[in-house]
Amino acid sequence: MRLRLVLALILSAALLLVSFAAADQLPPNELGRVMILEYHKIDYPEARWTRMPENFRRDLATLYAKGYRLIALGDLLDGRIVLPAGTTPIVLTFDDSSPGQFRYIEQNGVLTIDPKSAVGILEAFAREHPDFGRAATFFVLPTADSPNRLFNQPAWEGHKLRYLVSHGYEIGNHTLWHANLAKYPEATVRAQLAEAKAWIQRHVPDYRIRALALPYGAYPSDVSWLLRGSAKGTTYRHDAVLKVGGGAAPSPFSRAFDPVRLPRIQAIERELAHWLGYFERNPGERFVSDGDPDTVTVPAALRDRLRSELPRRLRIVDR
Ligand SMILES: [Zn+2]
Secondary structure (H helix, E strand, O other), X not given: OHHHHXXXXXXXXXXXXXXXXXXXXXXXXXXXXXXXXXXXXXOOOOXXXXXXXXXXXXXXXXXXXXXXXXXXXXXHHHOOOOOOOOOEEEEEEEEOOOHHHOOEEEEOOEEEEOOOOHHHHHHHHHHHOHHHOOOOEEXXXXXXXXXXXXXXXXXXXXXXXXXXXXXXOEEEEOOOOOOOHHHOOHHHHHHHHHHHHHHHHHHOOOOOOXXXXXXXXXXXXXXXXXXXXXXXXXEEEOOEEEEEEEOOEOOOOEOOOOHHHXXXXXXXXXXXXXXXXXXXXXXXXXXXXXXOOOEEEEOHHHHHHEOOOOOOOOEEEEO
């Protein structure tokens, strides 16, 4: 009799604890949408295509406080979401390799990453908040005119690309010099993609480029040219093609996930505020991790939105 009472007390205490813990944590929904943010210049002054360093750092702090955590674009493509329960994956991308994205400066005779460049800000933030993660994809332009050619410090081009790859960042194809692929015939489109890859691989020979960001979001007349092929002795293959807009992306586990037309959100004040507000008002739309990379937890009502072919390692769990 007394044992039963004690058990009942323990049980109700445990339930109480669970309800407290869950009070400000969203239930898992791995069919929710994921934001892929798109930055251009990190510089002064703030403008349509420029985010000031202070504002970029504030973006990271806001995302962190709201439960977003960085994942690599490649992990999104693979449906490999390794995050604590209750958090939401987010992907950062940087287009056009402008100098404010990654700059070296000399301080007291020592070469250091400019703490006001995007990589400097990301690195500092990751040190202060290790659980935020460290990931971003840089869609670079290997032969653009200054200042967009590989971050605009010719002596350090290779060093920077190797740094990115060895520190958990990704490098993406953005054509050789920002070509509008809608305007060119097949041979030119393929040459742009293959040669951009060859230029990048001069610095990081074993690195596999998985994603292409389309300059101006412009598709050529045949999408298949973007995905695989060869030109000028170089073979290329892309698992994903990113657009310049379009809003939050579908979950990688959803039928609606189309890696050949991945939408992005331009990381400017107004757009960011809009989408953060959107997910506050519609928490059921947001991807929320279940904490287990081997399971996909889905609300029962949304189960028919699941993709039919999922990686074999994954197990589906109804919420
Ligand atoms: Zn661009």
